[in-house]
Amino acid sequence: MTIDNKKLLIFDFDGTLIDSVPDLADAANIMLGQLGKPSYPIDTIQEWVGNGSRMLVERALSGSIEVDPHLSDAEVEAAERLFFDAYAAHDTSKTSAYPDVETGLKQLTDAGFTLALVTNKPIRFVPDILASLGWTSYFAMVLGGDSLSVKKPDPAPLLHVCETLQFDPTQALMIGDSINDIQAGKRANIDTVGLSYGYNYGKDIRDSQPNQAFDSFKALLDWVLK
Numbered sequence: 001m002t003i004d005n006k007k008l009l010i011f012d013f014d015g016t017l018i019d020s021v022p023d024l025a026d027a028a029n030i031m032l033g034q035l036g037k038p039s040y041p042i043d044t045i046q047e048w049v050g051n052g053s054r055m056l057v058e059r060a061l062s063g064s065i066e067v068d069p070h071l072s073d074a075e076v077e078a079a080e081r082l083f084f085d086a087y088a089a090h091d092t093s094k095t096s097a098y099p100d101v102e103t104g105l106k107q108l109t110d111a112g113f114t115l116a117l118v119t120n121k122p123i124r125f126v127p128d129i130l131a132s133l134g135w136t137s138y139f140a141m142v143l144g145g146d147s148l149s150v151k152k153p154d155p156a157p158l159l160h161v162c163e164t165l166q167f168d169p170t171q172a173l174m175i176g177d178s179i180n181d182i183q184a185g186k187r188a189n190i191d192t193v194g195l196s197y198g199y200n201y202g203k204d205i206r207d208s209q210p211n212q213a214f215d216s217f218k219a220l221l222d223w224v225l226k
């Protein structure tokens, strides 16, 4: 795979551009506390991130990545409301950009790339976090996990971005930290870059066989902008 024909860079958000787990873990533990359930360490909760908020809530209620099949819809929905309230109150408190992302987004924009954001995070939280980082203007398009009826690893969000911004999938690159990003890219016929520093259920992103893998955002920038 070569970068030469790529014009559209589709970024994942959590674990790729931002380290959001400190705020996600706080919100999950506040929700669990309100329900009289035990809290969990941040490293444990980090392994439950990747399939959107509802799945994070279900895993937190189950105390495991394997969801308890006995959880009722009503129980999950009530817990999800508590989680949303807690996260809305603190979705930017402890969330930070990974090193070199801030300058990198500007460099990539200045180099003529179109940037898009496709996250499994519910869309309601995304504008606030982007604004707090001063990144709103960098992205031509932003999709959340509930913007369409399906989320990554389904290819639909990536294909929707390509279609809307009028790029062929072969001109796009999906950049993310999770197997969900790599699988969505493969299914959309979009080349993929895996970043190893984020959240991938405790697994090495190279196991998902992205076209390229890097251990830092700086290494990605050096490759794209060489």
Ligand SMILES: O=C(O)COP(=O)(O)O
Binding pocket: 012, 013, 014, 015, 049, 050, 051, 052, 053, 118, 119, 120, 121, 122, 145, 178
């Ligand atoms: O909300 C999640 O579970 C993960 O979000 P992401 O797709 O930006 O990594």
Ligand SMILES: [Mg+2]
Binding pocket: 012, 013, 014, 015, 016, 050, 176, 177, 178, 198, 199
């Ligand atoms: Mg991610």
